[in-house]
Amino acid sequence: MTTKSPAPRATFQEQVLEQLGRDICSGRYKPGVVLPPEGELCERFAFSRIVIREAVKSLSAKGMLDVRRKVGTVVLDPRHWNLFDPDVIAWRAQSTVVDPAMTRDLMELRRIVEPAAARLAARRATEQERQALRSAYAAMERAVAGEGDYVTADLAFHATVLSAAGNQFVRQMQEAMNAILKASFRISSEKPGGPAFTLPMHEALCQAIEEADEKAAELASLRLIEQAEADLLEQLQIEQHASAQVA
Structure with missing residues (x-):
């Protein structure tokens, strides 16, 4: 009898990416809003700054965030998002809004x-x-x-x-x-x-x-x-x- 291998667990970066993506699509962080500072996000997720930065970098690549000097990480309007990105489609579809x-x-x-x-x-x-x-x-x-x-x-x-x-x-x-x-x-x-x-x-x-x-x-x-x-x-x-x- 063969046993089914368990699904691989998401990495720390993937966990943060998933939650922040959902937060943006649900409207918790609306377009134009600046995300909480890195330190605050580290405290929220209990992960290192490196993990938070990688997640932010991935969301930026999807067109959802823009990191601006002296301003912070800004949530972009959906018209800038990569709407064909499977993650973006899933997050929007799963939103309670x-x-x-x-x-x-x-x-x-x-x-x-x-x-x-x-x-x-x-x-x-x-x-x-x-x-x-x-x-x-x-x-x-x-x-x-x-x-x-x-x-x-x-x-x-x-x-x-x-x-x-x-x-x-x-x-x-x-x-x-x-x-x-x-x-x-x-x-x-x-x-x-x-x-x-x-x-x-x-x-x-x-x-x-x-x-x-x-x-x-x-x-x-x-x-x-x-x-x-x-x-x-x-x-x-x-x-x-x-x-x-x-x-």
């Missing part, structure tokens, strides 16, 4: 990229890629039946479609697209009956690509995105109502 503009823009990006990728996949997918797609779909079926993680299987399914499009630029976008899709699937999978409801839509896309039916693949992809958008809007309304009740 609902961002309707981000939700809208993510869904618009999906509409721009995925249906065209599905059409190309129907045209260009190799036999190996079609088999991989069918395997990912089978994993989704098992997850709906209670065996396995649905979001992981769903991500594998859509990643295969993007890869099968055979476009080098789409492949370069895959890491960012995976983060975008994960944010969307997390909400859909939490909706009671959501995964089971969308399963036939995924099968339609899988079958269209297997049959090299470009138009059917494009339409199946659009239907999936429309359903995801409806789920996200429903969740947005629920969260807004909950916030109004608390207020």
Whole structure:
């Protein structure tokens, strides 16, 4: 019997990076605000100045911070952020602050990229890629039946479609697209009956690509995105109502 190796623990720098990134995306540190001094951050996280500096350097590289002499480390406006950075996408999606503009823009990006990728996949997918797609779909079926993680299987399914499009630029976008899709699937999978409801839509896309039916693949992809958008809007309304009740 083989034992599963535990996931590697995040380094000190990664822990600080993750928390500060979340703090910025949640609005704890708003654009234009100067971060607390290094010494204060060291005290908060109980790590050395070197660890704090490396985390700040990483966030600066993502366009979120700007280190200014005689001023300090300033939080930049989101328009300067690397919005395709998977970490930035994840932090924004996980924020307790609902961002309707981000939700809208993510869904618009999906509409721009995925249906065209599905059409190309129907045209260009190799036999190996079609088999991989069918395997990912089978994993989704098992997850709906209670065996396995649905979001992981769903991500594998859509990643295969993007890869099968055979476009080098789409492949370069895959890491960012995976983060975008994960944010969307997390909400859909939490909706009671959501995964089971969308399963036939995924099968339609899988079958269209297997049959090299470009138009059917494009339409199946659009239907999936429309359903995801409806789920996200429903969740947005629920969260807004909950916030109004608390207020």
